[in-house]
Amino acid sequence: MAKGERPPALDELERRLSEARASMDAKARGRSGLPGEQGGYGFAVRLSIELVSTLAVGVFIGWALDRWLGTTPWLLVMCFFLGAAAGALSVYRLTRSMAGDQDDVTRNGTAK
Amino acid sequence: MAAEGHDAHSPLAQFEVHTLVPIKLGSVDASFTNAALFMVIAVAAITLFLSLGMQRRALVPGRWQSLVELSYEFIANLVRDNVGHEGRRFFPFVFALFMFILFANLIALIPYTFTVTSHIIVTFALAAVVFVMVTLVGLIKHGLHFFSLFLPKGVPIALAPLLIPIEIISFLARPVSLALRLFANLTAGHTMLKVFGGFVVMLGLAGVAPLLVIVVLYGLETLIAFLQAYVFTILTCIYLNDALHLH
DSSP, X not given: OOSSOHHHHHHHHHHHHHHHHHHHHHHXXXXXXXXXXXXXXXXXXXXXXXXXXXXXXXXXXXXXXXXXXTOTTHHHHHHXXXXXXXXXXXXXXXXXXXXXXXXXXXXXXXXX | OOOTTSOTTOTXXXXXXXXXEOOEETTEEOXXXXXXXXXXHHHHHHHHHHHHHTSSOOSSOOHHHHHHHHXXXXXXXXXXXXXXXXXXGGHHHHHHHHHHHHHHHHHHTSTTOOOGGGSHHHHHHHHXXXXXXXXXXXXXXXXXXXXXXXXXXXXXXXXXXXXXXXXXXXXXXXXXXXXXXXXXXXXXXXXXXXXXXHHHHHHGGGGHHHHHHHHHHHHHHHXXXXXXXXXXXXXXXXXXXXXXXXX
């Protein structure tokens, strides 16, 4: 970059920057999921947290509804199984997203 | 809250909250604690980092300014890629969230500091803010149609009574898993550091071995500090995207 001749130098820089960005974007497409959580251990931790927290939320909802409606313990039992199902479902979605279909990976994985 | 009942050398002693300045608001204990102090420090550090870094506003940035611009662009790209153009409006929120978690995690790596994000009440409060905001955004944008989130497309109507509660539970579990992930990673990491630190002291000369482990763990913890801030932020973006573009 020549001093004093800023505009052309900046144009040049801009061009090189956009080239570099394009190649980085292309590289990023090749990866899947949340980068860094792909390591086996990180993924396992993530799956277990997902499973346990979903189940815990289910149980808590059941317990709270039971207290409110006075139906102990039936809603707790029901919500336990619903929570377990929801946990299994989110784990299933996460693993399916790990297995493949690129673009929707993170989207299908964690949400919906 | 109290320190008693714990051995001072317990690996968990580092997570105890102490009152620094007792403040009583009516019957509410609003004391200024060490947790609050380190949150203030994190916010102050972010403010200094950003404002001093951008002070010169050079066309060709120096190192510090590059760091500031890098963090800005990193989050800007994250929001753009995951939420799309409509996400621009949420950039300040996402940026603030990322910087706060990142700085809280990084400051906690300095010995004798307090790990703010190792308290589930802190991470859960952050996750709850995200959750409430995302839900409100979805409700404002789509009205009652937002609840179609609970019934995946192409599901036979006979299965709806079973699937809707399941989907509601997994929707409500989002903030919990978000909070739990950050909390669990930070707590586990810092406890591990402390445990190995204890080994160094106990083993005397042979303590060199755990000392080497600590070096490795410390590097790992630095990675985790960045990674967990990033994961929290990207999940926020994904949830935002879900609320803005239903299916």
